[in-house]
Amino acid sequence: TNVDLLIRSDDTGRPLPPATRTKLLGNMKAQMQELTVLIGDLLQLSRPDSPKPVRTLSVVAVHEIAERAVERAKLRGPGLVFETSTEPWFVHADAAGLERAVINLLDNAVKYSPPGGTIAVRLDQGVLTVRDHGPGIPQDELPYVFDRFWRSPSSRQLPGSGLGLSIVAQTVREAGGEVSLGPAQDGGPGALATVRLPGGPSPD
Template identity: 50%
Template sequence: MRQPSRMTVRARIALLAALCVAGAVALTSMGAYLTVYRSLYEQIDDNLGSRAANALTTPGLTDSPSGRIPIGFLSLTDVQYTVIDDRGTIVFDIGQPKPAIGDAERRVAQRQQRNSIRTDERTDSRVLAVPVPGASEDLALVVGQPLGPTRDLLNDLAVVLLVVGGLGIALAALAGAAVARASMRPVQRLTQATERVARTGDLRPIPISGDDELARLTQSFNTMLGAVQAAQEDQRRLVADAGHELRTPLTSLRTNLELLLAAEAPDAPSLSDKDKREIYADVRAQLDELTQLIGDLVELAREDATASVWEAVDVGEIVEQALDRARRRGSDLHFQVWVQPWVLIGDAAGLERAVLNLLDNAIKFSPPGGTVRVRLGPIGDGFAVLEVADEGPGISDEDLPRVFDRFYRSPEARTLPGSGLGLAIVRQTALRHGGEVLAGRAPEGGALFTLRLPGVPA
């Protein structure tokens, strides 16, 4: 089934401009026509009224072919007029065209109303009736003027308004189309850039011109492109680093397994029980390293995604839960703890993993019998700080800028178990919750990690 074509934004703008101008032109034309219409009819009524008044107030009589008539009637020769009695009978006729006579005029002659003025549709004329003062019987002067010239003038005005209005609407549509074409050009560039990104994956920024809303939209789109490009770079770097880190334990596993299989082959020298135990221990260690590395990679991928459940979380309770697990791993260490309740909206599982990573890092580098200091409390600006300090060798100045990079391990840490992802997970969790994490030196001489999180006291 063929989909109906949709009107483009450019066509909508042009149509909207034309409709707005059409509405304005229609209202203006209607107002102008009605104003002229009323003015012309008022002029006719005023003219008929003044002519009738002058005819009735001018004294004297004069001779005419039909007899003696009031001198004032001579001023009515260019309009239709006559005199009727109270029965509507014409009592004065000089042989010229007469205005229409109806009930309204008879009522004036009968003195039932002061005067009347109306439009007679049959003769298409304007008819005025006024009583004749001082007559021996009830009479009325009826004056009429044809409306043909007036209607012709109004028709001409309507045609002019229609033509001018139509031209104005057409010009408005053309101007709207031109404005739409110019204003939509940046949007077209954005559309082409989006199609280019979808087609080729090219994330080059779009040139920006001007400082209007569309320029800001282009800037926002360029920012988005930069974020997508950075995310792609992070993804490629993560895959490359993960492949590099997985290669070492997999190679070691393959070597040990090939050695064990070779020892089982016929006529092959057998391995001693001690060698087998060392190989088995090495295999278990490599499997543990692979398990931890894969778990950290899964956790890091989960941290990059949006958490499925965000709820009110007491960071103090999370720290206590992480300490319970950390004490089992560092049974020979002393933990100095000072924790105040602190509530935020976040991912409880992710926060606990981040806190446990900080504690595991402190346990890993602490000397036997050392002290791990854990402190959580507000700092007065809507944030709380979790500090984890140890008495280990600390972090060198060269390593400080890179301790939170993925897979980064200092020379001292490469001999210890770990994947190099624990602190990267801590940083991801902090950023996802609107906080930050910093590394430095503790007064005890070891490492000090500070996790800053927003929230409120419980």
């Protein structure tokens, strides 16, 4: 989308504001870096008998990751409303992998949200929740949502590889945490993703 926007700007002779162009190019670079790592993950996840890749673990600020992921999600869902509340939380994990996992959760919420819908992102005491107001997940499909390459029959016309949530699950487990996905708990429409990560409110 960013490439098409830049090309259309040049073709029509209507240059984008410098700040907007710089932001688009920065976003494209970040997406290319994500794609490079995602290809490696795809190859790794497609070989269930291969050894796990070596991860570089460090102290990671989950609240900063969540805030960056929300900013990325806003670019991909410009008509959506984001309600964000994050408290400081630090965890020992693979920083790049964890950031990609959170981005995957936000991407999933954006993809299934209706136009003008709301996505609520909360981080409180190491519990990260992402709640959308889309169609939700049928009860009989919940056991399969974190399986590799699995895609809901109702969403196979949408873009995606079926790897996003399996990458989330693997990354969270490697950080010693737990992840779940189910219906919204307030009785309204949509899905609720919950990630619990061990850690603390300070990096020490």
